[in-house]
Amino acid sequence: MASYSTNEFKAGLKVMLDNDPCAIIENEFVKPGKGQAFNRVKIRNLKTGRVIERTFKSGDSLEGADVVDVAMQYLYNDGEFRHFMVPDTFEQYQCDEKAVGDAGKWLKDQDSCTVTLWNDAPLSVSPANFVELAIVETDPGVRGDTSGGGGKPAVLETGAVVRVPLFVQQGELIKVDTRTGEYISRVKE
Amino acid sequence: MRLRAQLLADIRQFFSARAVLEVETPVLSHSSGTDPQLDFFTTDYCSSPLRQTLFLQTSPEFAMKRLLAAGSGSIYQIAKAFRNGESGRFHNPEFTLLEWYRVGFTLPQLMDEIAELMAVLFSGHGALNPIQRISYQDLFQRYTGLDPLEFSYPDYCAFARDNQAPEAEGICGHDHGLWLDFIFSHNVQPHLGENAVCMVYGYPACQSSLARINDRNPQITDRVEVFIKGIELGNGYYELTDSKEQDMRFDAEQVVRQERKRPISAKDEHLIAALEAGLPECSGMAIGLDRLLMLLTNSSTINDVLGFPISRA
Numbered sequence: 087m088a089s090y091s092t093n094e095f096k097a098g099l100k101v102m103l104d105n106d107p108c109a110i111i112e113n114e115f116v117k118p119g120k121g122q123a124f125n126r127v128k129i130r131n132l133k134t135g136r137v138i139e140r141t142f143k144s145g146d147s148l149e150g151a152d153v154v155d156v157a158m159q160y161l162y163n164d165g166e167f168r169h170f171m172v173p174d175t176f177e178q179y180q181c182d183e184k185a186v187g188d189a190g191k192w193l194k195d196q197d198s199c200t201v202t203l204w205n206d207a208p209l210s211v212s213p214a215n216f217v218e219l220a221i222v223e224t225d226p227g228v229r230g231d232t233s234g235g236g237g238k239p240a241v242l243e244t245g246a247v248v249r250v251p252l253f254v255q256q257g258e259l260i261k262v263d264t265r266t267g268e269y270i271s272r273v274k275e
Numbered sequence: 276m277r278l279r280a281q282l283l284a285d286i287r288q289f290f291s292a293r294a295v296l297e298v299e300t301p302v303l304s305h306s307s308g309t310d311p312q313l314d315f316f317t318t319d320y321c322s323s324p325l326r327q328t329l330f331l332q333t334s335p336e337f338a339m340k341r342l343l344a345a346g347s348g349s350i351y352q353i354a355k356a357f358r359n360g361e362s363g364r365f366h367n368p369e370f371t372l373l374e375w376y377r378v379g380f381t382l383p384q385l386m387d388e389i390a391e392l393m394a395v396l397f398s399g400h401g402a403l404n405p406i407q408r409i410s411y412q413d414l415f416q417r418y419t420g421l422d423p424l425e426f427s428y429p430d431y432c433a434f435a436r437d438n439q440a441p442e443a444e445g446i447c448g449h450d451h452g453l454w455l456d457f458i459f460s461h462n463v464q465p466h467l468g469e470n471a472v473c474m475v476y477g478y479p480a481c482q483s484s485l486a487r488i489n490d491r492n493p494q495i496t497d498r499v500e501v502f503i504k505g506i507e508l509g510n511g512y513y514e515l516t517d518s519k520e521q522d523m524r525f526d527a528e529q530v531v532r533q534e535r536k537r538p539i540s541a542k543d544e545h546l547i548a549a550l551e552a553g554l555p556e557c558s559g560m561a562i563g564l565d566r567l568l569m570l571l572t573n574s575s576t577i578n579d580v581l582g583f584p585i586s587r588a
Binding site: 117120142 | 365455563
């Protein structure tokens with residue numbers, strides 16, 4: 087794998103740091119007029135998701151990480167692993183719950199999502215920004231309530247729980263923003 | 276752009292009222308600075324059959340000192356300077372410097388003038404708090420508890436570890452100057468000049484560059500840096516006039532360049548000769564005008580105040 091010098095660091099670049107794959111978030115060039123130049127870099131550890139700050143001497147370099155985002159289709163959960171497929175090649179990958187993480191509660195069979203591969207092994211899964219899921223359980227709706235109010239919790243078919251407005255009924259299909267976990271709207275079938 | 280024109284006009288008026296002469300010196304030169312921290316641009320001069328390598332200046336300092344030695348009196352210049360590889364939120368490889376020299380001025384006198392200039396330039400852009408003047412040592416101690424003049428490796432390492440920068444140990448090793456650069460830029464500079472002009476003087480001798488060593492305390496040097504809102508604006512010295520001392524520092528810097536495998540620069544023999552002929556006692560200051568404009572316009576990146584930043588130049 088190629089190595090990258092500090093002046094090639096830019097947001098999104100994947101590098102190896104302390105043996106973990108990381109993504110660069112921000113790179114700031116710091117140089118006293120008469121002194122050593124540094125690069126203060128904000129980096130996300132792709133394994134743990136934790137963000138750290140690290141300083142490098144300008145000109146130092148890091149090994150690139152073989153990390154790619156691949157669009158895949160979620161197939162099924164066999165109890166231990168979740169299975170994904172690349173639609174173009176039919177290549178399949180299995181992910182343990184640790185790699186799937188929070189994305190798990192938004193994944194419905196056949197849905198498309200993005201799987202991040204590190205050295206061809208799944209590292210993490212991100213669901214589509216918006217998903218459409220059916221409500222399997224919620225309190226009966228209140229007629230006349232069009233919006234506002236506190237809302238009520240609703241359990242979705244994937245197990246996720248979101249707050250929905252009072253008028254939304256059990257069995258209805260709703261659109262959810264997976265980044266915030268918030269209800270967006272009802273979906274007409 | 277309009278503000279830049281206004282800024283230049285204000286500066287010219289300020290110096291003309293003080294009878295400081297505006298000068299122009301070559302941007303392209305046969306020699307370059309030896310500062311191990313600066314990378315210069317080189318270019319080929321083809322004057323058949325000769326082929327020469329010329330350098331773009333990293334600052335107009337040397338040429339201006341030659342004028343001073345030739346008896347110019349106090350002078351100033353607004354010049355383009357070039358530093359290779361420097362690009363970031365506060366850096367563009369080509370930038371504009373205001374550099375001026377005051378014959379007969381000591382460092383405190385120069386600092387008074389800097390304060391007056393800043394007051395003029397910032398008038399009409401929101402009032403600044405009173406000017407702060409503080410010595411490097413006091414400042415360093417206040418924000419880190421460390422003594423910048425006495426290098427204590429274990430103390431510096433412990434400080435770095437306590438401040439989530441364990442990598443400092445590997446980067447800086449036993450290099451005192453490097454440690455000071457690291458800690459100052461990470462833990463001190465961001466606090467400086469909160470809506471005020473902050474002048475830091477009395478830099479440790481290992482960070483003296485072209486400044487004179489202080490008469491009373493050989494551990495510090497007569498150098499001043501100006502900060503506003505954590506941004507380094509400029510650097511000034513009570514100028515070194517001893518040609519032998521200057522020659523020695525040049526040679527020492529060349530050795531460092533060699534160790535760091537940086538391109539060896541051509542030492543400016545003209546400057547040494549000028550110092551030998553006699554540089555008058557003087558103080559000089561350089562201020563980055565692009566950064567000053569950033570402050571005047573509250574810009575977060577230098578690209579906002581440049582006509583065309585390097586990527587589009």
